Amino acid sequence: MKLTLERPQLISLAAGFTDNATVPAEEVNRITREILRRPKTAQSALQYGTTIGLPQLRRELLGRWQQQDRYVRQRSPVTSDHIVVTNGSQQLLYLVTEVLCDPGDIVLVEDPTYFVYLGIVQAMGLRPFGFDSVAALESKLEHLKRQRLLPRLKLLYLITYFQNPTGRTWSLEDKREAMAVVRRYERAAGHPIYIVEDAAYRDMRLEGKDVPSFKMLDPRNERVVYANTLTKPFATGIKIGYGILPAALMRAVLNSKGNHDFGSSNFLQAILARALATGVYERHLAAVAAAYRLKRDAMIQALDRFLSTSIRYHQPRGGLYIWLELDAGTRTGASSKLFRRALDAGVLYVPGEMCFCNDPTRPIPRNCIRLSFGAPGPKQIRQGIKLLADSI
Numbered sequence: 001m002k003l004t005l006e007r008p009q010l011i012s013l014a015a016g017f018t019d020n021a022t023v024p025a026e027e028v029n030r031i032t033r034e035i036l037r038r039p040k041t042a043q044s045a046l047q048y049g050t051t052i053g054l055p056q057l058r059r060e061l062l063g064r065w066q067q068q069d070r071y072v073r074q075r076s077p078v079t080s081d082h083i084v085v086t087n088g089s090q091q092l093l094y095l096v097t098e099v100l101c102d103p104g105d106i107v108l109v110e111d112p113t114y115f116v117y118l119g120i121v122q123a124m125g126l127r128p129f130g131f132d133s134v135a136a137l138e139s140k141l142e143h144l145k146r147q148r149l150l151p152r153l154k155l156l157y158l159i160t161y162f163q164n165p166t167g168r169t170w171s172l173e174d175k176r177e178a179m180a181v182v183r184r185y186e187r188a189a190g191h192p193i194y195i196v197e198d199a200a201y202r203d204m205r206l207e208g209k210d211v212p213s214f215k216m217l218d219p220r221n222e223r224v225v226y227a228n229t230l231t232k233p234f235a236t237g238i239k240i241g242y243g244i245l246p247a248a249l250m251r252a253v254l255n256s257k258g259n260h261d262f263g264s265s266n267f268l269q270a271i272l273a274r275a276l277a278t279g280v281y282e283r284h285l286a287a288v289a290a291a292y293r294l295k296r297d298a299m300i301q302a303l304d305r306f307l308s309t310s311i312r313y314h315q316p317r318g319g320l321y322i323w324l325e326l327d328a329g330t331r332t333g334a335s336s337k338l339f340r341r342a343l344d345a346g347v348l349y350v351p352g353e354m355c356f357c358n359d360p361t362r363p364i365p366r367n368c369i370r371l372s373f374g375a376p377g378p379k380q381i382r383q384g385i386k387l388l389a390d391s392i
């Protein structure tokens with residue numbers, strides 16, 4: 001991100017920036033003026049709020065999740081009191097991991113996964129293991145059981161919609177199966193094993209149908225932390241995310257959040273509460289999807305035209321990313337010839353090796369690339385892929 005901001009002429013297919021042309025400037029301007037015009041709303045928005053977050057926003061978020069998951073329960077165990085608003089979902093992921101894990105504990109992550117989460121894992125001295133299918137999850141759990149390591153396993157971190165970096169979405173069948181497998185191994189672990197579901201790209205669907213969340217498969221609200229964000233789909237500069245948490249985790253997470261900042265910006269929360277309540281958010285999603293569809297298609301066409309013989313990729317149906325697998329012998333890392341050549345040519349990508357955890361049971365693949373079609377326009381995307389193809 002730093003390099004992209006410092007060298008504006010660089011075509012960045014790397015950082016997860018969003019589309020500049022569709023930022024909701026007019027909408028945010030109007031909502032802001034509405035909030036500030038009346039003393040009552042102005043005074044409340046410009047004061048400190050509570051650690052858990054603005055009640056109106058939490059109610060809107062609950063309603064949105066219930067609608068997406070068609071979650072209708074009488075006396076639902078999930079209420080807006082189980083929602084905590086955070087500074088982006090990044091903070092939620094940090095808080096939950098901090099609350100659940102001690103140094104030396106084990107977490108299971110997807111292979112590959114969101115590399116910034118791996119930073120949290122490393123900073124907290126945790127031991128990560130990776131898996132790339134439900135079958136592989138089961139063998140990893142079996143391995144941990146045989147090594148008597150299951151009691152150290154605390155959570156699975158899963159990005160379930162248009163995954164960063166692969167663009168893949170978990171099917172409902174896979175979610176059901178994974179949930180059942182984890183439950184089976186809980187007995188041997190001797191404590192709950194939590195599923196931290198990161199749904200950061202759920203609202204960035206370009207086509208196809210939505211899939212119910214893991215949270216929906218947790219009817220008693222005991223095991224699934226649902227992390228989501230309003231940054232990517234609405235405005236990354238409005239750095240607000242949230243979590244829907246099992247009741248047993250609320251107090252510890254709020255205590256920790258209290259120590260960090262005792263509450264996210266009340267002003268930003270007030271803007272988002274209104275954007276959700278008035279339909280501005282939902283309308284914005286439709287507008288940005290049209291823009292991203294064009295850019296995703298431009299990237300796919302350029303990949304097919306310039307790189308079809310030397311890569312494999314999966315066409316994402318949402319999100320911001322395309323994951324490339326190059327020939328096994330081609331190294332893509334930050335100190336590789338290819339990375340430097342691409343940078344000299346004026347194009348930046350994320351080396352795939354950054355997205356694999358240090359799992360001692362397998363080598364890290366070195367031949368992958370994560371591309372993002374978030375920030376650049378279609379023309380830049382075509383140019384960028386051509387430069388990348390020449391570099392390869």
Ligand SMILES: Cc1ncc(COP(=O)(O)O)c(C=O)c1O
Nearest residue numbers: 088089090114164200229231241
């Ligand atoms: C998978 C995933 N989760 C969480 C985040 C954090 O986003 P934010 O803190 O802006 O909500 C990102 C950002 O790139 C992401 O890709």
